[in-house]
Amino acid sequence: MSTLTPSTTATGDRPRGPRSAPPRPKLRRSSPRRRRRWFGALAVAIAVVWAFPVYWMLNSSFLPFNRIRSPEPTFFPVGGTVAAYERVFESNFLSALRVSATVTLITVAAALLFAFLAALALSRFRFRGRRSFLLAVLIIQMIPAEGLFISQFKLLEGWQLLNSVVGLSLLYVAAVVPFTIWMLRGFVNGVPRELEEAALVDGCSRVQAFFRITLPLLAPGLVASGVYAFLQAWNEFTLALVVMTRPDNMTLPLWLKTFTEANRASDWAGIMAGSVVIAIPVMIFFLFVQHRMTSGLVSGAVKG
Template sequence: MATATAQRPTKRRTEVRSHDGSIVPVRRARINVSKGLLSTLCLFLAIAWAFPVYWMMNSSLLSSATLESRTPTFFPIGGSLRAYERVLNPAFYSALGLSVTVTLLSVAVCLTFAFLASIAISRFKFRGRVSFIVTILLIQMLPAEGLFIAQYKMMASLGLLSNALGLSILYVAAVVPFTIWMLRGFVAGVPAELEEAAMIDGLSRTQAFVRITFPLLAPGLVASGVFAFLQCWNEFTVALVIMENNKTLPLWLRTFVQQSNTQAIDWSQVMAASTIVAIPVIVFFVIVQGRMTSGLVSGAVKG
């Protein structure tokens, strides 16, 4: 009679040896591998995103003959700043001054109106509140191209064609609805109990808002300001319709590709001009990116 041999159950492996010889749990090793793959993927995406910017800056330092050759040049060896010298002319400084004026004025007015409106619809109950919110959403659905004729006639009747004030009014009207909706989420995310606690300690409603709530809304204001800044700085179509004589930077950039049929486009100048237009956006983002975060009040109120 054959004796049955009981099979011993195999023990699952719970530890592995890492590359440096230390013993780590299998679960932690899997997490490390997943993080490594995710980091590699993020690095690849970052390179893919940054390459067009690098290619623009690289091309601005090369000659037109080098850019038109079949062999791509990935490094600006032997490059020069001649394209920048030709681009930085009085027309550029005029367009720069107009763009800065229109953008700063539009952003300041837009944030002021959007901030007050977001506080009203988030903190107070009033008749027509829901209708106002729905109207904001419906305005976002209107195509900008369908408003060009009406905007042109309105600015012409007011004498604001080719005027920084007229263009700023149109930019504010275009940007403020989404900015209100964006800021509304930040204001609603700040618990009203913080203001109530400050009022119990002896502050008035205005003092409680200025000292407690307003500093916590700084990330929302910065994020909304960045959105408004980018929209106004890079806008092209409305400026093309309204600005007949003066040019903003996007319109100025367009002049480099409006050459006659007998004149070739100088792509080194196009890339140099594009780099110059992009620099203020990069500088602005570097300055404010430290404030673009949310969740400063998470856990401030429990229960």
């Protein structure tokens, strides 16, 4: 868990040797600098290509009708308009936003709580069945919604939970919890048990030690897992499609699909504005926690 170990902590003696700091060997000064520059240009070019769809979404969303439907594409929204955004808010966007927000909130809260408890048990205790449970979690995590949604549909139908926020949240929590357990367990493992034990020796109760020592150290892990759950629930499409069959219960992704189908022939600016409105908050969120997301996702693979 490289995220948790501060790289420059006091380890008693201060680093003396010159080799402790420089990360890259300076030996290959001989290799031509021009090649490096060429690679740099290539990297920038690829970045532009990769980011282009995102830029195009923004650009198109500001264009008026006559410029979006013209034989020559407009590459910069100079003199653009926000009329497309007004058309988005005139549709039933807000009702979809409400559904999505509720489902996401329930999912994040429940998944975090349940997974946190489970991660504590798995990381801090040795008990019979622990190893099997971990393996089961790993395998369950891989069960694809696409292989199970038929009977999940029947299940919710039987419980009168079709088209309900609760029903969809239940499926989301179950979908998110295994990975969240796995991720949080890694973070809990990263908090040295000795810290807790030191606190116990110093007279803390077990509960105090947990709240004063362990929990604060786990905050990054909780944030990362919470964001993961948030992104999953906010962006999920398949299960929402299966469960939310009525138009007034659409989540945002379903709304975007319906909105696109309704306006494909006439209003691409409006459709792009809808995409922007859905994407931008998620992207900002994602960019803020990206580093933790990556290290969390990779932590199963790379031992820090």
